[in-house]
Every structure is written in structure tokens, then in C-alpha cells.
Amino acid sequence: MMTSSRKxxxxxxxxxxxxxxxxxxxxxxxxxxxxxxxxxLNSLVEFGYVYKxxxxxxxxxxxxxxQLGLMVGNRIDMVSAALPYMRQLxxxxxxxxxxxxxxxxxxxxxxxxxxxxxxxxxxxxxxxPAYCTGMGKALLSALTEQELDDYIASVPRTAFTVHTLxxxxxxxxxxxxxxxxxxxxxxxxxxxxxxxxxxxxAIPQGxxxxxxxxxxxxxxxxxxxxxxxxxxxxxxxxxxxxxxFLT
Numbered sequence: 001m002m003t004s005s006r007k008x009x010x011x012x013x014x015x016x017x018x019x020x021x022x023x024x025x026x027x028x029x030x031x032x033x034x035x036x037x038x039x040x041l042n043s044l045v046e047f048g049y050v051y052k053x054x055x056x057x058x059x060x061x062x063x064x065x066x067q068l069g070l071m072v073g074n075r076i077d078m079v080s081a082a083l084p085y086m087r088q089l090x091x092x093x094x095x096x097x098x099x100x101x102x103x104x105x106x107x108x109x110x111x112x113x114x115x116x117x118x119x120x121x122x123x124x125x126x127x128x129p130a131y132c133t134g135m136g137k138a139l140l141s142a143l144t145e146q147e148l149d150d151y152i153a154s155v156p157r158t159a160f161t162v163h164t165l166x167x168x169x170x171x172x173x174x175x176x177x178x179x180x181x182x183x184x185x186x187x188x189x190x191x192x193x194x195x196x197x198x199x200x201x202a203i204p205q206g207x208x209x210x211x212x213x214x215x216x217x218x219x220x221x222x223x224x225x226x227x228x229x230x231x232x233x234x235x236x237x238x239x240x241x242x243x244x245f246l247t
Contacts, residue, residue, distance in 0.1 A: 197229060
């Protein structure tokens with residue numbers, strides 16, 4: 001006889017594998033009473049691991065589940081591999097360095113390393129729009145053109161500054177240019193004074209990551225984008241070959 005705790009995890013595992021589902025579907029597939037499924041789902045919603053779409057009646061997992069998995073995996077995979085290089089970049093350029101990946105059409109920042117004089121530190125995972133961040137654009141540049149079209153069609157865009165690209169056509173051309181160049185930039189698109197330069201890291205048959213260096217627009221201009229890109233791409237090549245087994 002299964003305990004209630006086991007059943008809760010069975011429900012959570014089902015949603016993680018199958019995607020958004022109605023309670024009656026979960027009840028049927030897991031051979032659980034519908035009343036019990038509703039009780040389990042309500043508890044998972046309360047703790048932030050599951051959301052409910054009131055229009056469709058479907059339940060799905062939240063980014064909290066993704067973040068938990070990434071936090072566990074990060075200890076042994078890309079973050080661990082990238083961290084020494086990230087710290088070298090901070091020392092070399094005295095700017096903020098970030099590592100992220102794409103989750104549910106959003107940029108999930110997994111790690112940031114800061115210069116000692118940084119005024120603000122965000123140490124936890126952070127979810128940001130992909131379309132207006134250098135890291136997000138680098139990730140989008142690794143998509144196929146059809147995947148990019150689907151992203152642009154499905155994701156609403158907000159103008160955070162006058163520089164934010166909200167027009168779908170302009171955004172697509174910007175991402176395709178990033179694909180051709182091998183790097184992406186965010187010049188004041190999410191914050192007026194911020195300039196971010198980022199490159200994608202494509203692991204064969206695995207997740208796509210992005211590595212970035214960001215700072216005040218004046219500081220990045222003084223360093224020079226070509227210098228930053230050359231350094232980031234060199235690290236990306238090392239990481240691609242060094243952690244090619246990661247998925």
C-alpha cells in the first residue's frame with residue numbers, strides 16, 4: 001500500500017513527464033481517487049511546485065521544480081566547470097559575469113560572479129525575459145529558425161527601456177544577426193545603463209547555455225566588444241569540449 005507522501009511524488013513526477021494535465025487524467029493514469037489527486041495538487045500549488053490554469057483546468061509544474069533540479073545538477077556539471085573561468089573573467093575585466101540557460105522561454109540565470117566593487121549582488125537563480133537580455137539572446141540564437149519564430153509568436157514583450165526590441169520582425173533580425181556573429185548584445189534594453197555581451201555554449205545533444213560579461217555601457221565600450229567576445233568564445237570552446245557529456 002502506497003503512503004500519501006509517495007502518491008504526492010507520483011503526481012509530481014507525472015506532471016513533470018507529461019506536462020499540464022487535468023486532475024481526472026492524473027487520477028485515471030495513476031489509478032488514484034480523484035478526491036485524493038485534488039488534495040495532493042492543492043498542497044503542491046500551496047507550496048509553489050504546481051500551478052493551476054483556471055481556464056483549462058490543467059495543472060502543471062512551476063519553475064521552482066526546474067530550479068531545484070538545476071541547483072542539484074549545478075554542483076557537478078556546467079556551473080562547476082564554468083566557475084573558474086567566470087572568476088578569471090571578473091579578475092581580468094572587473095565586470096559581472098553570468099551563466100544561464102533557457103527554461104520555458106525565459107532566461108534562467110544560474111550563477112553570477114561579481115567584481116569586489118559591485119553595488120548589487122543577486123546570488124540566487126533569477127528568471128528574466130530572454131528577448132531583451134544579452135544572455136537570453138545568445139540562447140535564442142542557438143534555436144532553429146522555426147523555433148525562433150515559435151518563440152516570437154508566443155512570448156509577449158514589454159518595453160523596459162526605449163531600446164527594448166518589442167517588434168517581432170526587428171527582434172528576429174537581431175537574433176539572426178547574433179547567430180551569424182556568434183555572440184549577442186543587450187545595449188540598454190532591460191536597463192538603460194547596462195551593456196551585456198554574451199555567447200552561446202552548445203553541448204552536443206544537450207542543453208544550451210550562455211556565458212556573459214556585463215557592466216555599465218561606458219565600461220564595456222572602454223574594454224571593447226571584440227576583446228570581450230574573443231575571450232568569451234575561447235572559454236565557450238573549452239567548456240564545449242570539456243563537458244560534452246552533459247545533458
